[in-house]
Amino acid sequence: MRSVVLVFVVVLGLAITIVQAQVPTPEPLQTPSTSTQVPSETTTEGTTTTGLYPDELKLAEECDEELCKLPNCRCSSTDIPGGLLPRDTPQFVTITFDDAVNVINTVTYRNLLNGRKNSNGCPVGATFYVSHEYTNYRLVNELYNQGYEIALHSISHRTPQDYWATATYNDIKQEIADQRVQISHFANIPFESVKGVRLPFLQLSGNVSFQVMADYGLEYDCSWPTSSYTDPGLWPYSLDYASVQDCMIPPCPTASIPKTWVLPMVSWIDLGGFPCAMADSCHFTPDLEDEEGWYKFIVSNFERHYLGNRAPFGFYIHEWYLSSNPAVQAAFVRFMDLVSNLSDAFMVNSSEVLDWVKNPIPVNEYKAKSCRTWSSTSCAFQPDCGPLVGPNGMSYWMGACNVCPTVYPWTGNPFGQ
Numbered sequence: 001m002r003s004v005v006l007v008f009v010v011v012l013g014l015a016i017t018i019v020q021a022q023v024p025t026p027e028p029l030q031t032p033s034t035s036t037q038v039p040s041e042t043t044t045e046g047t048t049t050t051g052l053y054p055d056e057l058k059l060a061e062e063c064d065e066e067l068c069k070l071p072n073c074r075c076s077s078t079d080i081p082g083g084l085l086p087r088d089t090p091q092f093v094t095i096t097f098d099d100a101v102n103v104i105n106t107v108t109y110r111n112l113l114n115g116r117k118n119s120n121g122c123p124v125g126a127t128f129y130v131s132h133e134y135t136n137y138r139l140v141n142e143l144y145n146q147g148y149e150i151a152l153h154s155i156s157h158r159t160p161q162d163y164w165a166t167a168t169y170n171d172i173k174q175e176i177a178d179q180r181v182q183i184s185h186f187a188n189i190p191f192e193s194v195k196g197v198r199l200p201f202l203q204l205s206g207n208v209s210f211q212v213m214a215d216y217g218l219e220y221d222c223s224w225p226t227s228s229y230t231d232p233g234l235w236p237y238s239l240d241y242a243s244v245q246d247c248m249i250p251p252c253p254t255a256s257i258p259k260t261w262v263l264p265m266v267s268w269i270d271l272g273g274f275p276c277a278m279a280d281s282c283h284f285t286p287d288l289e290d291e292e293g294w295y296k297f298i299v300s301n302f303e304r305h306y307l308g309n310r311a312p313f314g315f316y317i318h319e320w321y322l323s324s325n326p327a328v329q330a331a332f333v334r335f336m337d338l339v340s341n342l343s344d345a346f347m348v349n350s351s352e353v354l355d356w357v358k359n360p361i362p363v364n365e366y367k368a369k370s371c372r373t374w375s376s377t378s379c380a381f382q383p384d385c386g387p388l389v390g391p392n393g394m395s396y397w398m399g400a401c402n403v404c405p406t407v408y409p410w411t412g413n414p415f416g417q
């Protein structure tokens, strides 16, 4: 499948090079902190560590609600932020798509999302956890300019999964912190607009990824599934204090890492009663050709939230699952139609959920607020960059909104210089 996609991308790239087009004015490269130097930080004990071994950090303390208050701190719990009643709480729905953004899956994204509105008249949100390999950054620019959120899913997305479990601080810095500079450069989107992280395979790396996030100003992680807190669901929380969340894919963080937030992936429950973190990872599902069955399956999972404590409802999926299962896609569209017609449910970007959690307001006030805004950015048309020599000598083509790199960008060389 990957080679078919690659051939298609290469052919497209060749076709595009024939077209003489205006090349955007080269912009100076932002200097990324690509050095392997690790910032120092101070532990709660006042000693300085290199940050290389964050798992040696002191264990976080049990959360104290008197000390941990919004907007900067929240204990992990199923309590609704702001002490609101469920009926006064907006039901957020977070639709997310993972992996490379390319000419094939972007067609699905346009068809499903563009022009769709919530009941408050605001355009729906969605979050894209983008991995670098095979990503076309012109299309990332397009998604950003449609108002969707661009977030990080690593540069290499490498296997095996265990790589991520045992990743060092520097590994994650090169995969995630450097990816933020990389994606804002090649897609020409604001650096500050990139705030979220989902690790490949939902494989956490203990404290490491959160340490990197805190040091490089990334705000939230959405890689941590819970099956113990599905009914009522776990609301987002900060990592200032110890988390009560179950650790389904260890190692999970154990230290106090202020300024980082967890958007828990509250599992769906499949037809066999088993939890699944992503909609396309459920095992006992309705028949893949049974649109009505899938619609009911989605709605029954949604209702656990909507009729419960209104913890944000995640619809986490990969595009290929929808495009290869038209009945599932049709059921998903019906579900979005349902949400669009609810006066107290909203499909939003993941960072909008976090903004609300930090400053919770009743649904009536929320509905009266103006819609999210973003500063639009340009992407002048230019031929795809390539062929670019990448890892293992492979050749790549890459759409970009900035000057072409000289080699295929990769970990340790995020700009491909």
Ligand SMILES: [Zn+2]
Pocket (backbone or CB within 6 Å): 098, 099, 131, 153, 157, 200, 201
């Ligand atoms: Zn992935």
